[in-house]
Amino acid sequence: MHLFYTPDIEADLYQLNEEESRHAIKVLRLSLGDVVQLVDGRGGFYDAQIIEDHPKRCLLKVVSKKEAYGKRNHYLHIAIAPTKNIERIEWFLEKATEMGIDEITPIICDRSERKDVKVSRLEKIITSAVKQSLKAYHPKLNAPQSFKDFIQYADSHYYIAHCMEGSKELLNSLVSPGGSYTIMIGPEGDFSPAELKVAQEHQVRPISLGESRLRTETAALAACFEINYINRNK
Numbered sequence: 001m002h003l004f005y006t007p008d009i010e011a012d013l014y015q016l017n018e019e020e021s022r023h024a025i026k027v028l029r030l031s032l033g034d035v036v037q038l039v040d041g042r043g044g045f046y047d048a049q050i051i052e053d054h055p056k057r058c059l060l061k062v063v064s065k066k067e068a069y070g071k072r073n074h075y076l077h078i079a080i081a082p083t084k085n086i087e088r089i090e091w092f093l094e095k096a097t098e099m100g101i102d103e104i105t106p107i108i109c110d111r112s113e114r115k116d117v118k119v120s121r122l123e124k125i126i127t128s129a130v131k132q133s134l135k136a137y138h139p140k141l142n143a144p145q146s147f148k149d150f151i152q153y154a155d156s157h158y159y160i161a162h163c164m165e166g167s168k169e170l171l172n173s174l175v176s177p178g179g180s181y182t183i184m185i186g187p188e189g190d191f192s193p194a195e196l197k198v199a200q201e202h203q204v205r206p207i208s209l210g211e212s213r214l215r216t217e218t219a220a221l222a223a224c225f226e227i228n229y230i231n232r233n234k
Contacts, residue, residue, distance in 0.1 A: 041138030045069035081187035097129035111189035
C-alpha cells in the first residue's frame, strides 16, 4: 500500500505536488494504472488510480472514498513542554501519532529550558507518522503557548501530571471511555509551585502516571497509551 497525504483534495482528480510526484514515479516506480491510497487528514480515505505518470505532476483519479475512516470515540489533547533535546519531542510526536492523538500544544513553562520550536519541522514528523500508520486523521499541532495563556481555557476535562508531593489520583481512575481529555505534561524540571497553584485555582485535576519518575516525553506517551487503552474496543 502506497499512501499520500493530500489535505487539499476536493475533486475526483488530484495532482500530486512535484516532490510527491517524484517520489511516486522515481522512487516507488509506480506507473500508469497503478492504484494508490490518499488521506485528507479529516477522515477521508481514498483509493486513486494513476492516469498520468509524469515525475513532476503525477495525476490521480479517485475511484473510491471512505468517510470517517478510523474515527475514534474520544478526543485526546496533550499539552507538553518542549524538551531541551528537541529530538525527544519529535520522538513523542511520531509515536503518539501512530498510537492515536488528536491535538498537541507545546507549552512554555517557568522551568522550560527550550522556549521555542520549529512548528514546520514538527508538522512534517506528524505527517510522516500519519502516512506510516495509515491514519486518515491528521493531529492538530498548535503554536507554542505560555502556561499562563494555555491554562485560561481549562475546564473539567483538564489534567496535570506532576512529580511534587500532594494528593494525586492515577489517570486511569479518573477518566471514562468516550470522553474528551486534555493532559498537561511539564518540562524536565517539572511544573513550578506557582504553576501548580494556578492550575489548582482553575480546578485542573492533578494526576499520577505511576510510581516511576518519567522523562517528559515518556510521561506524555504513557498518558497517550492509557487513554487509548481505556477507549480500546469501546
